[in-house]
Amino acid sequence: MVMRSVLLSATALACLAFGAYAQQPTKIGVISVQNAIVGTKDGQKASAELETKVAPKKKEFDTRQAEIAQLQDQYNKGGNLMSDDARNQLARQIDEKKKRLERDVQDAQEEMQAEQQRLLQGLSQRVMAVIEKYAKDNGFTMILDDSNPNTPVLWASTAVDITQDIISLYDKNSVNGAPASAPGLPGTAAPKSPGTPGPAAAVKPSASR
Numbered sequence: 001m002v003m004r005s006v007l008l009s010a011t012a013l014a015c016l017a018f019g020a021y022a023q024q025p026t027k028i029g030v031i032s033v034q035n036a037i038v039g040t041k042d043g044q045k046a047s048a049e050l051e052t053k054v055a056p057k058k059k060e061f062d063t064r065q066a067e068i069a070q071l072q073d074q075y076n077k078g079g080n081l082m083s084d085d086a087r088n089q090l091a092r093q094i095d096e097k098k099k100r101l102e103r104d105v106q107d108a109q110e111e112m113q114a115e116q117q118r119l120l121q122g123l124s125q126r127v128m129a130v131i132e133k134y135a136k137d138n139g140f141t142m143i144l145d146d147s148n149p150n151t152p153v154l155w156a157s158t159a160v161d162i163t164q165d166i167i168s169l170y171d172k173n174s175v176n177g178a179p180a181s182a183p184g185l186p187g188t189a190a191p192k193s194p195g196t197p198g199p200a201a202a203v204k205p206s207a208s209r
Helices: 002-023 033-039 041-081 084-137 163-172
Strands: 028-031 142-145
Touching (some): 033 041
16 A cells, blocks of 8 residues: 555656646747858858958859850851861860869869858857857747758748847847857857858859850
């Protein structure tokens, strides 16, 4: 009987504890971490810096793409009037220029991605720390990143989107426009940074008409 009473008491306590937990509201927020990062003043500054570095390459690639398009147009319109040797030589020239441009574009993209990672990696860690503090201060149970393709957010109300709140909080706690450590989180290990956003991967040449 004593054992049975103990078990019943334990069961009753477990039910009460579960009931109390179940009554606590589950507060879930949604954020676009990528938009939050590039939306901060530091993110905008980093994006502008990257765009400045990308611009000369993009201009060069556009010029080379236009040259290829001109040669292709020449081949299409005058191919029948050329000798076989001249036509074949022009075709080889076009092909070589296309391949060289593709290689250079790929190299430039890899270079820009590395530079982008350098500029934004530290910033993304600081933004993640701000998100963590905001979530704790406001009683969130979970924050979902809908800019991450691995996060299965099918739909979310704009009322639970905290992206702008995080941007404002980060900028408010930055010092003279310089990045600041997350406020109120002394000794907190830097959280893992998300996939780095791509504000300026525009090294591809414009599509020729």
